[in-house]
Amino acid sequence: MSEVKISAATRTEFGKGAARRIRREDKVPGVLYGHGSDPLHLTLPGHDLLMALRTPNVLIALDIDGGKTNELAIPKSVQRDPLKGFLEHVDLQLVTRGEQVTVEVPVHTEGELAPGGFLLEHVLNALPVEAEATHIPESVTVSIEGLAAGDSVLAKDIKLPKGTTLTVEDDTVVLQVLSAQAEEAPEGEEAAEDEAAEA
Structure with missing residues (x-):
C-alpha cells in the first residue's frame, strides 16, 4: 500500500x-x-x-x-x-499502525465472458473489507473468464490478500452476468405490425 x-x-x-x-x-x-x-x-x-x-x-x-x-x-x-x-x-x-480499519476496495475484473453477447453487471463496484491500516489493498481482481448468463461472483469467491477480511455476508453478490436484451421484436410481432399497417 x-x-x-x-x-x-x-x-x-x-x-x-x-x-x-x-x-x-x-x-x-x-x-x-x-x-x-x-x-x-x-x-x-x-x-x-x-x-x-x-x-x-x-x-x-x-x-x-x-x-x-x-x-x-x-x-x-x-x-x-x-x-x-x-x-x-x-x-x-x-x-495508527497496527489498527484494523474498515474500507471499500475497488473491484477489477480480468478475462472474457463466454461467447454470446452477455452483459456483466457490477452489483458492487467496491468490496467492503477490514484490513490493517498500513496494509490496505489498493484493489481486488476477479476473473470472469468463461462466465455466462446466470453466473455470478459472490464475496466469498474473491481471493483477498493475507490479513484482509470481508465485512459483508459471504453470499453477497458482487458481479453477475445477464443475457443481452433482444433489440428486435420477434418475427410474429413484426408480421402483425406489418398487417396492421397495410390495413
Missing part, C-alpha cells in the same frame, strides 16, 4: 468565504478526525493531495504545522466540483 507524505497547516477560519480563499491559493480545506479526539481543521496542498488520491485508500502521512504534529490518515470522504472535478473538501480519518 502506498504511503504519501503531505504537509498541512491547521486553520482557524471557516465558512464558504474562507473555503473559497483557500481554493484560490490551490489548497484544499479538510478535517482530520478519529480516535475520539476533537476534529482538526486543516489546509492541504491541492496538487499533492490530488495526486495522492489517485490511489484508493492511500495512507497519508501528515506533517502538520512544520512537523509540530505528525499523524497517519486515510481519506474517508472527498468532495469534488461536479463540473470541473477539482477538490473542494476532504475528510481524513486518523489511524
Whole structure:
C-alpha cells in the first residue's frame, strides 16, 4: 500500500468565504478526525493531495504545522466540483499502525465472458473489507473468464490478500452476468405490425 507524505497547516477560519480563499491559493480545506479526539481543521496542498488520491485508500502521512504534529490518515470522504472535478473538501480519518480499519476496495475484473453477447453487471463496484491500516489493498481482481448468463461472483469467491477480511455476508453478490436484451421484436410481432399497417 502506498504511503504519501503531505504537509498541512491547521486553520482557524471557516465558512464558504474562507473555503473559497483557500481554493484560490490551490489548497484544499479538510478535517482530520478519529480516535475520539476533537476534529482538526486543516489546509492541504491541492496538487499533492490530488495526486495522492489517485490511489484508493492511500495512507497519508501528515506533517502538520512544520512537523509540530505528525499523524497517519486515510481519506474517508472527498468532495469534488461536479463540473470541473477539482477538490473542494476532504475528510481524513486518523489511524495508527497496527489498527484494523474498515474500507471499500475497488473491484477489477480480468478475462472474457463466454461467447454470446452477455452483459456483466457490477452489483458492487467496491468490496467492503477490514484490513490493517498500513496494509490496505489498493484493489481486488476477479476473473470472469468463461462466465455466462446466470453466473455470478459472490464475496466469498474473491481471493483477498493475507490479513484482509470481508465485512459483508459471504453470499453477497458482487458481479453477475445477464443475457443481452433482444433489440428486435420477434418475427410474429413484426408480421402483425406489418398487417396492421397495410390495413
